[in-house]
Amino acid sequence: xxxxxxxxxxxxxxxxxxxxxxxxxxxxxxxxxxxxxxxxxxxxxxxxxxxxxxxxxxxxxxxxxxxxxxxxxxxxxxxxxxxxxxxxxxxxxxxxxxxxxxxxxxxxxxxxxxxxxxxxxxxxxxxxxxxxxxxxxxxxxxxxxxxxxxxxxxxxxxxxxxxxxxxxxxxxxxxxxxxxxxxxxxxxxxxxxxxxxxxxxxxxxxxxxxxxxxxxxxxxxxxxxxxxxxxxxxxxxxxxxxxxxxxxxxxxxxxxxxxxxxxxxxxxxxxxxxxxxxxxxxxxxxxxxxxxxxxxxxxxxxxxxxxxxxxxxxxxxxxxxxxxxxxxxxxxxxxxxxxxxxxxxxxxxxxxxxxxxxxxxxxxxxxxxxxxxxxxxxxxxxxxxxxxxxxxxxxxxxxxxxxxxxxxxxxxxxxxxxxxxxxxxxxxxxxxxxxxxxxxxxxxxxxxxxxxxxxxxxxx
Numbered sequence: 145x146x147x148x149x150x151x152x153x154x155x156x157x158x159x160x161x162x163x164x165x166x167x168x169x170x171x172x173x174x175x176x177x178x179x180x181x182x183x184x185x186x187x188x189x190x191x192x193x194x195x196x197x198x199x200x201x202x203x204x205x206x207x208x209x210x211x212x213x214x215x216x217x218x219x220x221x222x223x224x225x226x227x228x229x230x231x232x233x234x235x236x237x238x239x240x241x242x243x244x245x246x247x248x249x250x251x252x253x254x255x256x257x258x259x260x261x262x263x264x265x266x267x268x269x270x271x272x273x274x275x276x277x278x279x280x281x282x283x284x285x286x287x288x289x290x291x292x293x294x295x296x297x298x299x300x301x302x303x304x305x306x307x308x309x310x311x312x313x314x315x316x317x318x319x320x321x322x323x324x325x326x327x328x329x330x331x332x333x334x335x336x337x338x339x340x341x342x343x344x345x346x347x348x349x350x351x352x353x354x355x356x357x358x359x360x361x362x363x364x365x366x367x368x369x370x371x372x373x374x375x376x377x378x379x380x381x382x383x384x385x386x387x388x389x390x391x392x393x394x395x396x397x398x399x400x401x402x403x404x405x406x407x408x409x410x411x412x413x414x415x416x417x418x419x420x421x422x423x424x425x426x427x428x429x430x431x432x433x434x435x436x437x438x439x440x441x442x443x444x445x446x447x448x449x450x451x452x453x454x455x456x457x458x459x460x461x462x463x464x465x466x467x468x469x470x471x472x473x474x475x476x477x478x479x480x481x482x483x484x485x486x487x488x489x490x491x492x493x494x495x496x497x498x499x500x501x502x503x504x505x506x507x508x509x510x511x512x513x514x515x516x517x518x519x520x521x522x523x524x525x526x527x528x529x530x531x532x533x534x535x536x537x538x539x540x541x542x543x544x545x546x547x548x549x550x551x552x553x554x555x556x557x558x559x560x561x562x563x564x565x566x567x568x569x570x571x572x573x574x575x576x577x578x579x580x581x582x583x584x585x586x587x588x589x590x591x592x593x594x595x596x597x598x599x600x601x602x603x604x
Contacts, residue, residue, distance in 0.1 A: 170191060
């Protein structure tokens with residue numbers, strides 16, 4: 145695996161959740177950050193044995209015998225009492241440690257290092273096949289997580305954050321681009337950092353996204369903006385975009401404080417949906433969305449939460465499960481909409497008033513957002529399928545759930561694009577009419593222009 149960052153570390157291995165009076169000292173170990181997000185510390189086998197012994201010793205309770213009561217002692221002297229092990233009173237002198245372990249120290253450059261040991265059982269390997277480097281043979285490689293690198297030890301303080309760089313995986317951009325965020329001085333920069341060999345490979349570092357000059361408040365922070373942009377990139381690309389690291393730069397007095405964080409988390413690199421925005425149009429899409437980056441759009445209208453629900457469908461291959469997730473997206477958007485306009489859905493007397501209420505309220509929301517739906521569901525009849533699945537089970541479905549799922553996906557995409565006030569090209573799913581003896585339906589993607597003017601040509 146390709147190495148992104150590597151440095152030499154000296155410090156201690158110790159308990160994270162308790163004061164540790166017997167830490168293990170580590171000298172000249174290598175810490176390695178890879179382009180797949182993995183973080184390792186390489187230590188020699190002798191030091192690994194000390195660490196394993198420490199963990200083993202601290203994982204179990206330690207008891208010592210209490211003093212025997214006088215009457216028991218006298219009975220023993222007279223031969224009237226035989227002491228069995230379970231009769232000997234004991235007291236615990238060390239509780240088993242169930243918390244995490246960490247490493248803490250510095251690099252040869254003087255950077256401060258903190259990281260948590262990721263392996264709960266401290267599994268180690270005595271070969272370095274992953275790195276194809278014979279010089280590391282005989283080293284023990286231990287997984288880390290939550291790595292923090294502080295570059296300016298002479299500066300103590302938080303300071304005002306001016307810039308954060310995020311390393312992202314599962315997204316490719318064909319050119320560097322930037323955009324202003326809202327009407328503020330805040331900016332976003334996105335550029336490719338993937339190598340030729342790693343381009344278009346899932347699970348590898350591919351893009352750096354930089355946010356600058358964000359004025360943080362109680363509602364919106366760098367973290368909030370980053371989450372919104374990552375969700376938009378996932379929605380547009382059809383891949384679950386993951387954050388591997390972030391590098392924060394802050395102004396403190398007349399100097400700059402720089403800190404770097406690697407999560408070390410394992411993520412699902414195979415989670416995929418369908419691409420909504422083609423790569424050539426991605427810069428225009430993100431630049432447009434940056435202008436709509438407001439609390440009203442992403443929180444009040446529910447776009448932030450519903451994008452996450454939408455992206456969760458990338459993890460499942462079950463049409464019925466994804467269908468219910470899409471229904472959840474629509475119902476949640478619907479609730480947000482009526483909360484904002486302070487109205488309640490119109491009730492009608494019907495054999496199934498709850499179902500009709502949902503249909504009517506969804507129609508009102510779609511009409512107010514200007515989202516065409518008649519070519520997909522003339523009467524929003526997918527609500528009947530939703531009720532069948534929820535109340536009667538998957539076996540009671542009498543429609544082709546795959547076709548319904550594609551149409552529902554198209555509807556949700558249109559709503560998202562409408563909330564974002566997007567104008568431009570996007571991809572929509574269409575049914576491909578071919579003679580398939582197995583009876584399976586086939587779908588492809590076509591490029592369309594939003595907002596839609598004419599939906600009569602839809603063949604979904």
